[in-house]
Amino acid sequence: MNTSNYKLSANNAHLKYTDLLPYKEESKTTQEFLQKIIDILIDFVKATNDRNEKILDFHHPHDMLKLLDLKIPEKGYNLQQLINDCATTLKYQVKTGHPRFFNQLSCGLDIVSMVGEWLTATANTNMFTYEIAPVFILMENVVMTHMREIIGSNWINGDSILAPGGSISNLYAFLAARHKMFPNYKEKGIATIQGQLVMFTSDQSHYSVKSCASVCGLGTDNCLMVPSDLQGRMIPAELERLILDRKAKGHIPFFVCCTSGTTVLGSFDPINEIADICQKYGLWLHVDAAWGGGLLLSKKYRHPRLSGIERYALY
Ligand SMILES: Cc1ncc(COP(=O)(O)O)c(C=O)c1O
Known part of the structure; x- marks a missing residue:
């Protein structure tokens, strides 16, 4: 993205943020400024969808630092500099929606969703x-x-809640499960639990599941990583073995996290068999469907246990 493509008119280029709405509005400065920014965004969208464009103009960090001016200035930059900086930022950005971008997790740029982001940002x-x-x-x-x-x-x-991402969703599920088993926890705190809570997740699950045990006071030793098979799916028999093992120690197993689309391999844990074990021992079943959720819920693949499980949380 060549910054010279985004020149403001001579009257506006040297102005600063204090010359835009809501401070002042002279000779349509705000409109021209926003229009240039939109030009930059649309050019990036076009470049993202152009097979002849590079996915990334790569530079090592020490070289990249020479291409950018990242120092925080004492005085605000003028509007032209802000526009140039926006263009430069996108020039070196990975085009995750590019037809040849094959890294995991990111998917194509959805124009309608992007407009939704613009809309909500503008509504402020x-x-x-x-x-x-x-x-x-x-x-x-x-x-x-x-x-x-x-x-x-x-x-x-x-009832349900929108979450800002997968890690927070796993934490919400943990809290919901603990609240269900110990409704007094909210008021009385830890004293309401007479024993050691234990949770289970597969050794392929996202690290945010284990971090629930850390931030919620269980301790990570009480988040058991259930072994998975060669395809990265949790082994139900191993889950049951670990539940029984901890019960024999007098601990309180309360929460199992299935992953529907593991982060690295994209494996789906066998929900049916795991749900049976959860029902048998009275454990909350959570499905972390952070990136396989669409498939799990689509009409074609909808999981048969989804409406049958009594306590269920899905991200
Ligand atoms: C299976 C799974 N769960 C949770 C997360 C965490 O999501 P977020 O980065 O939105 O917190 C990821 C992210 O890659 C994931 O793959």
């Missing part, structure tokens, strides 16, 4: 109450209800 709101974001709050309700409908008809009147 939060999701506290209906008063501050009437349309977004209603939208949220509709989306959540639909998600519960997909999981199963007995969930329609339930």
Whole structure:
């Protein structure tokens, strides 16, 4: 991205943020500034979808630092410099939506979703109450209800929450499971649990699952990593063995995390067999579907146990 493609008119180039709305609005400065930024974004979208473009203009960090001016200035830069910096930022960005980009996890750039991000950033709101974001709050309700409908008809009147990512979703699931088993924990704290809580996840699961044990006071020794088979799927017999082992020690197994689409191999743990074990021993079953969730919920592949499991959390 050549910064010379994004020149502001001579009247506006030297101006600063204090010459934009809401401070001032003279000779359509704000409009011209925003238009140049949009040009940069659209050019990046086009380059991302162009097979002849490089996926990445790679430089080692010490060379990259020479190409950029990252020092934090005492005085604000002028508008032209801000535009140039935006173009430079995208010039060296990995084009994760490029047709030849094959790394795991990232997928193509969805233009409609991107517009959604622009829309919410422009609205500059939060999701506290209906008063501050009437349309977004209603939208949220509709989306959540639909998600519960997909999981199963007995969930329609339930409750759910949108999460900002997979790690937080795993933490929410952990907290929900502990609350279900020990509803007084919220008020009384740790004293309400008479024993050592233990959780289980496969040795292929995302590290955020284990970190729940650390941040919630279990200790990582009490997050048991269940061995997986050669295809990276949790071995149910190993799960049961470990549950029984900990029960024999007087511990309290309470939570199992299945992964539907493991981070590295994309393996799906056998939910049915694991659900049977959870039901047998009264454990909460969570499915971390951070990147395989679409497949798990799609009509074609919808998992038969999704609406049958009593306590179930899905990201
Ligand atoms: C299976 C799985 N769970 C959880 C996460 C964490 O997601 P996030 O980075 O959104 O917190 C990832 C991220 O790669 C993942 O692959």
